[in-house]
Amino acid sequence: MTLTRLTFLTACAAMTALAGCGEDTGERALGAAMYAGTLFQGTGSAPVETGPAPNTVGFSAEAVQANPENFQLFTINALGIAELARLLADNGPSKTWISQSGFTATFENGILVATRGLVGEDIMAAASSGLGQALRAGGGTSSRIIEKLDSLNQIERMTFSCTVVAAGTETINLGVREATGRRFNENCRGETLIFDNIYWLDASGTIIASRQYVSPTVAYLRSNRV
């Protein structure tokens, strides 16, 4: 079992091959815009500054084994991502996780309320009402609001009406182990978009795995306990 887990973790690490580059101070080049009048002026080195280097600290097999509750497995099929994330901030019901490739996702009571650092549009903020009750009641309706940043730096709000239905009990692959959970499908409809979220609950009613909508580029983020 240990061997399996280590193999898996190595594979995870290998998948986080996002390139990181040096830091550009980003400071306005002093005195450089001399020809602002007539001429188009470029400085030669293309400013391909990027975000931080891949987040490799704190993902050792020992760390995961010691505190498995501080880790999640994130999967984004559209980006070919399947990697570990570790707990970055634990603010009560709201937990922010940072993945090995360096993006973060924040869940509040299991609901995805923010992402940062994903390709394409991040979720700036989100909220769901009625989901918890629907899950407890074995089905029902909920609504979801997702806020994004548009091309002009304005917050754009999208609202969705959702129906939640129970879909039986399933065996869930948590990456290194399997668990049994009750599956719920949440079908959400907005003005121009429909998506399908999935939640798996353990016997105590806690969300142990979910697949939730992020954006057109990313489609869904699947997350589960390890």
Add this chain to the structure above:
Amino acid sequence: MFGVSAAMAIGRSRRYALVSVAALTAAVPALAQDRGVTYTLYGTPGLIEMPSAMSAADAEIAGTIGYFPGQLRNTFTFQITPNLSGSFRYTGVDDYANDGTTKYYDRSFDLRYRFNDESKWMPAIAIGLQDFLGTGLYSAEYIVATKTLSDSIRVTGGLGWGRLGSYNGFTNPVFPERPPVYILGETGGLPAYQSYFRGDMALFGGVEWAASEKLMFKAEYSSDDGYKNLDGSDQLDRRIPFNFGLAYRPVDNFQLGVSYLYGSTFAISGSVLINPRLAIFPGGLDSPPPPVVVRTGNTAAAQSWASQPLSENDIAARVRESMQAEGLELNSIDISGSTARVRYTNLRFRTEAQGLGRASRVLTAELPPSIDTITLEPMQLGIPMASVSFNRTDLEELENEVGGSAEILARAEMGPAGTEVGMIAVDPIRDDFTWGIAPYFQLILFSGTEPLQLAIGVEASASYRIQPNVILAGSLRQPIYTHIESGEILYDPDLPVVRRNSAIYTEQGRPAINYLTAAYYGRLAPNVYSRVTVGYLEEMFGGISTEVLYQPFDARWAVSAELNYVAQRDFNQRFGFQDYQVAMGHGSVYYAFENDFVAQVDVGRYLAGDWGATFSLNREFDNGWQVGAYFTLTDVPFEQYGEGSFDKGIILEIPIDFIFGQPNRRTVGTTIQSLNRDGGAQLYVDGRLYDVVREAHLGELTDAWGRFWR
């Protein structure tokens, strides 16, 4: 509606993407009004040569090259507002003088206003001026109507004057005579009011059929019979009044056109389309910010607070490190009671709103829990520009909350930066001395009789920061390849040559000290900012430049005064000066309208000692794009100024982060001047205050506030 699929279809019906999200691509929904709008050989929305009443999508920028044997048109068109568009065109006509040698270059400007939107029964109707202040090569006016008949068919009909009234025209009942737009030998470039909508008029029209979403066929009846050379001979063989063509748009940003003109001539065109409102990476590819640390939360940082009270210096050291990771430089800090006041410089993010967000997040993690109020004072060039105060619990509450962006803005207290009293200066982490070597290129477009002038070389630059607000900077340039027009300079005893000799500077400066300056920035009073720059200010002039700006934090307006005393540098751009010296400068008024437009008027004395004013109007998008135009009128008579009569041009500025997605404070920009001459010439000096300071003032902060939690 996602992706390129909507690019060419004409219909106005709105479709929905009721599909599984996994099937969606990362594209931007097309807007209803921009569907199927294609560009003419003139680079304007329309048929083949004839205009239509359609407008491009708001803010769309189109660069079009249209060619047929004997004529090449380069056009830049901007959809200034949803209803108003403007175009600048640079045309080359072979053998215009019909002497077998001369290529004639002409610059022209168009405006079009759609005053009626299309409805179920009414067509879209627009009025337009073509080449309204050039030498009148293409001079025409029109009123045109366009109606969409089905998902794939659209018809256009119009009434034209000038060139558009030159074929099969009929007498204008009101103004039968059309005075000449331009008389040979005049300098041109003036609005030809006396001719607008006068003289013969004629009907034109056409039909467009979208065969698929990427391909459109067009046929038109042209009322233009103006393809004549100077001596009246024909520029092309006009056998029939009909043109046929197609427009093909394989992807959203490119359009190709092929057409057959007047039964005799093939023409081709290509357009590149960019819309500042549609970013390549909406929201950007910024690295994730550190989460807000909630004081009641259970985090490593929170545990470390409790261990022991930290001294102000210890806190400063921690904040300095954490800010550095977010591209922010801590300048000074003051912790007293339950309040922390922090001055920092944002080195990474184009918007100060995002810098404020990152600084806030860092401080929630690093400040002791006893601090309840966080006051941030963003700086640039050592100038404290604003004060923004947050209640720490608001930051803790509103992160990741729907509506949290607007709410934190509403709860923040903002105003001018405070005084330095109590602030403890912090040694900067980054080096005071920075340098770099990089290739440079200069591109002069559409000036004089050379459409494209170019200089490529290597530039070594360095700067040394004596204080955050006292900076030495210089650059040395070695050209490697230059293609610069250097026509004969005719000297005028009454008007010094201050810009027409720029080619000599480029030729002789090998290597050239491009600039070498010492700059001092300051804040004289809460809303008064100052700058003094001394040295070799630009390629052609050196001396002293001083500026004072008055700009209240929450005002839409600002005023500034700039006073310079400069001397003309030696052509070799070393340390010497020529004899010409001038005291010049201007007073400026700025106003930022609510609809993204910023107006600026400069009144004063220009480099050649001429007195006058510059008027400019820019559309500034909330993501940093700027598109605008300006003109300068001075006491230099039009005849003395020369071709074009007065200085005018187009301003374009593109933020680097729009292109690459990564955070970056730089922009690339250009000004296309109709002609670069000596009248109305402005001094180029870096660090003019208005553009620096207002980035952290209320208007700009609010415009980009969506990035606060980014």
